[in-house]
Structures are given as structure tokens and as C-alpha cells.
Amino acid sequence: MSRVFNFNPGPATLPLEVLERAREEFLDFRGTGMSVMEMSHRGKVFMGVAEETESSLRRLMNIPDRYHVLFLPGGASMMFAAVPLNLLPNGGAAGYVNTGSWSTKAIAQAQAYADVRVVASSEGTSFDRVPDRDAWGSLNGLNYVHITPNETIGGVEFHAEPNVGDLPIVADMSSNILSKAIDVSKYGVIYAGAQKNIAISGLALVVVDSELVGDAHPMTPSVVNFAQQSKNDSMLNTPNTFAWYLAGLVFEWLEARGGIAAVEEANKRKAAALYGAIDGSNFYANPVRPTDRSIMNVPFTLADAGLDQSFLAAAEDAGLAGLKGHRSVGGMRASIYNAMPQAGVDVLVDFMREFERTHG
Ligand SMILES: *Cc1c(COP(=O)(O)O)cnc(C)c1O
Numbered sequence: 001m002s003r004v005f006n007f008n009p010g011p012a013t014l015p016l017e018v019l020e021r022a023r024e025e026f027l028d029f030r031g032t033g034m035s036v037m038e039m040s041h042r043g044k045v046f047m048g049v050a051e052e053t054e055s056s057l058r059r060l061m062n063i064p065d066r067y068h069v070l071f072l073p074g075g076a077s078m079m080f081a082a083v084p085l086n087l088l089p090n091g092g093a094a095g096y097v098n099t100g101s102w103s104t105k106a107i108a109q110a111q112a113y114a115d116v117r118v119v120a121s122s123e124g125t126s127f128d129r130v131p132d133r134d135a136w137g138s139l140n141g142l143n144y145v146h147i148t149p150n151e152t153i154g155g156v157e158f159h160a161e162p163n164v165g166d167l168p169i170v171a172d173m174s175s176n177i178l179s180k181a182i183d184v185s186k187y188g189v190i191y192a193g194a195q196k197n198i199a200i201s202g203l204a205l206v207v208v209d210s211e212l213v214g215d216a217h218p219m220t221p222s223v224v225n226f227a228q229q230s231k232n233d234s235m236l237n238t239p240n241t242f243a244w245y246l247a248g249l250v251f252e253w254l255e256a257r258g259g260i261a262a263v264e265e266a267n268k269r270k271a272a273a274l275y276g277a278i279d280g281s282n283f284y285a286n287p288v289r290p291t292d293r294s295i296m297n298v299p300f301t302l303a304d305a306g307l308d309q310s311f312l313a314a315a316e317d318a319g320l321a322g323l324k325g326h327r328s329v330g331g332m333r334a335s336i337y338n339a340m341p342q343a344g345v346d347v348l349v350d351f352m353r354e355f356e357r358t359h360g
Contacts, residue, residue, distance in 0.1 A: 005344035008322030009152055009297060009335040010175065010196040018249045018339075036245045041235055046245075050233065053248035060251055060260055063184050063207060068230040070206040071244050073223055073237070076102075076174040076193035079204050080109035082224035083170055083189060086208075086216045088114050088143055095119040095142040097162070100127040100151035101328060106172060110146070113217070119145065127154045129289040133162050144168045144188055144212075150176035150294050152196070153326040155286070155333065157294040161186045168212055176296050177205070178254060179338060180264040188212050197296075197337050199246035203239075254338065263338050270336050270345040271295040277349045283356040301331035307359055308332070318351050320344075 006013040029036040032045055039046055054069050063069065072078070084094055094114050096107045098121035110116045119139060120131035139145065145167050149158045152175040161169060161183075168188020177192040184190065189208045195201035206226065213226045222228050223237050257263055275293060278284040278300050286293065286300050302311060311332065315323050325331040336345055 002319075004319045004321045005340070005347060006321050007334045007336065007340070007344075007348070009326070009333060010193070011201050012196050012335055012337050013339045014199070014246070015250065015253050015339045018246065018253050021249055022246060037242045039241075041239055041241050046241060047233075049241075049245050049248055050235075053244060053251060056248060056251035056255060057205075060178065060254055061182070061184055061207070066210050067184060068206075068208050068210055068213065068226065070208065070226060070229050071234040071239055071247075072204045072206055072229060073202070073240065075195075075202060075204050076172055076191060077105070077109070078224055079172070079191040079206065080106045081113060082220070082226070083144075083146065083191070084110045084114035084116075085220040085224070086226045087168075087170070087189070087212055088217070089215060091115075092143040093117055093141055095139055095145040095164075095167075097121070097131065097136070097145065097147045098123060098127075099130055099148055099156050099158075100154035101326070102151055102153065102172060102174070103146075103148040106146060106148065117142065122156070126287070127151065127156060128287050128292075130156060130158050130292045136162075139164060139167060142167055144170050146170045146172070148172045150174075150179075150296055152297050152335070153299075153329060153333075155288050155294040155297045155299040156292050157296070159291070168209065175335075175337075176294070178260060178263070179267050179296055181260050194243055194247060196335075197339075199250055200243045203243035203247070205247070250339075266342065267295050267336070267338065270340065270342055271298065273342075273345050273349055274298050274334060274336065277352055281352075281356055281360075283360045284352060296337055297333060297335050299325055299329060299331060299333040301325075303360070305330065310359070311355055314355060315348075315351060318347070320348055320351060323348075 095117050098118050120136040122129050122131050145164045149171050170189040171187055173190050174193040175196045178197050191206045194203040208226050216225050278286050283303050284300050323332050325333040
């Protein structure tokens with residue numbers, strides 16, 4: 001049995017080395033005679049895993065000491081609700097930038113708990129861009145500004161933090177965390193579901209400035225209360241230990257590859273190869289404004305949508321999986337997260353050229 005190149009958007013491909021290591025350790029974790037899934041999260045062995053995982057992430061992202069690193073349940077969607085509950089004082093208001101499907105979901109969830117103001121949106125141009133900062137509405141009276149730095153479905157990415165003055169930026173980095181170097185101190189909260197660039201589903205990573213933590217709404221469930229969870233090492237209830245452990249293996253893998261700077265270079269090369277193939281043909285097209293294109297998720301359409309099914313079937317035959325675009329936008333999408341090797345993108349590009357030659 002051989003592994004395919006897996007372009008799924010999430011859950012997504014994991015580094016082969018990480019899977020092999022997990023397999024080696026599966027039955028007997030570090031000489032305990034049990035798997036990492038079968039031991040107490042509060043025991044010495046797992047506490048060690050938790051600590052190593054956090055320190056590795058702190059090194060990779062260069063996280064300032066005053067930030068808490070939390071491993072919480074419920075994925076990124078749980079954080080859509082947890083963020084306003086934790087951050088907004090009574091009578092507070094939150095600004096949201098709407099750049100696509102995931103922003104729209106974050107906004108809808110926040111509206112249940114907060115006075116939400118959409119300060120900018122690219123809905124009018126079918127979410128093909130990041131709204132230019134000078135066209136945003138007023139930020140007066142807001143407590144934070146929420147952005148989705150990478151829209152996983154639409155393939156739109158912020159390539160710099162917007163200037164929002166002293167307001168904290170809250171960022172849903174589910175699909176581009178650890179893909180490039182960022183300055184964490186420019187953010188109030190960074191959160192991410194783990195199943196794209198970190199590990200597997202069911203876990204949310206939260207990096208939060210301790211200065212923003214402490215006055216959660218009294219109705220905040222304690223398992224997503226940032227202050228309580230930081231006091232309890234994210235172990236207020238039983239955490240998703242297997243996902244946490246895998247995150248540690250992925251962080252170790254990233255460090256061994258030379259850290260985020262090296263990974264960022266590799267990611268840019270992969271994205272350039274794919275966008276180059278799309279732009280260099282009249283058969284494939286990407287709808288996103290070139291300055292705002294994602295380096296992680298590359299949606300593209302075929303000149304004739306009637307060929308979509310044959311494209312996908314032929315791709316499967318060529319060992320290229322998960323290329324179907326999201327049902328809301330159609331077409332194709334190649335998710336090329338950190339764990340996708342250059343070889344996978346090269347095979348995809350060759351496949352696309354050959355498909356165009358025979359069907360174009
Ligand atoms: C996948 C994704 C989510 C949802 O993550 P869950 O862990 O399923 O809740 C949220 N935001 C973005 C940007 C995503 O890519």
C-alpha cells in the first residue's frame with residue numbers, strides 16, 4: 001500500500017515522519033507499557049509531553065513570555081464563541097473583518113454573545129480579496145478586531161497585519177498558523193483548530209496575551225475560560241491527549257526542518273509553482289486578487305466546469321487526492337500545508353499540464 005499526495009483542506013496530510021514516529025511509539029510509550037492515549041493526563045509522563053510541546057511552540061513562534069499558550073477543546077469553532085465571552089467587558093463591542101466563509105461563521109457565532117460590528121467586508125466582490133485598510137469603517141468604541149488571516153475555502157490571505165492602532169487583533173489562524181514567520185506581539189489572541197497545520201481535529205490552540213485575560217463573562221464555560229485554563233495548564237477537564245501529543249511531534253518535526261523561516265521558504269516555493277501553472281495557462285484560473293492569494297489553500301477552476309469530474313477522477317488515478325473545491329464555491333482546491341512536500345506540488349503541476357494538453 002502506498003500513500004497518495006493528500007491535498008485535503010482539513011483534516012489534512014501529516015508529515016510521514018510524524019506518523020511513523022507515532023506508530024513506533026503507539027503500543028509502548030516511552031517504556032510505560034501503554035500508549036500515550038491510555039495514561040493519565042496528570043501523570044508525569046504526559047505532563048512532560050505537554051511541557052515539551054508548549055516549549056517547542058514557544059521557540060518556533062518566538063512567543064513572548066507574557067502570552068499564555070492553551071490547548072483547548074472544541075476546535076476553532078468553539079473559539080468563535082469563547083473569544084467574545086473572554087474578551088468583551090459589559091457593554092463592549094467587537095469589530096470583525098469579513099473575508100469569506102470562515103469569517104462569516106465567526107461573525108455569526110460572536111453575534112450570539114456580543115455587539116458585533118463588521119468593519120470591512122469583501123463580500124461585494126465575492127470575497128476575492130482582503131479589504132483595503134483605507135476603506136474600512138471606524139474602529140471607535142471597539143474592544144478588539146477579529147480577522148481570519150487565511151480563508152481556507154476562498155484562498156484569501158492577509159500578508160501583513162492590518163494597522164488597527166492600539167486595539168488587540170484577534171486572529172483565526174486555523175489554516176496558516178506556523179506557515180510563515182509572524183510577530184506574535186502584534187496580536188491579542190491567535191487561535192487555530194489543529195487539523196490543518198498542527199495535528200488532528202478536536203483541539204484548539206490558543207495563544208493569548210495575559211493582559212487580555214481575567215474578566216470573562218460569568219456565563220463562559222470554564223473549559224474555554226482562558227484565565228481558568230491558563231491557571232490549570234489547560235487541564236481543567238481531560239484534554240485531547242492524543243492530539244496534543246501529535247502536535248508535539250509536528251512541532252519537533254518543524255524545528256528539525258530548520259524552524260518557521262525554512263518552512264516559509266518551502267511554502268512560498270510550492271505556492272509559486274502552483275500559481276505559476278495556473279496563471280501560465282488559459283485553461284485554469286484562480287479568482288483571488290494576486291496580492292491576497294493564500295500560500296496554503298489554492299482554489300482554481302477549469303475553463304469548462306463540465307470537465308471537473310474527469311479532472312478529479314484522473315487526479316485520483318494519478319495518486320492526487322482531496323482536490324475537490326468546497327461545495328460552496330465549486331471547482332478545485334489544493335491545500336498545500338506545511339506537511340505537503342514540494343514533490344506533491346510538482347506532481348500536481350505536471351498532472352495539470354498533461355490534463356490541459358489532453359482536454360484543453
Ligand atoms: C477549519 C477552520 C475552522 C474550523 O475549525 P474546527 O476545528 O472544525 O472548528 C475555522 N476557521 C478556519 C479558518 C478554518 O480553516
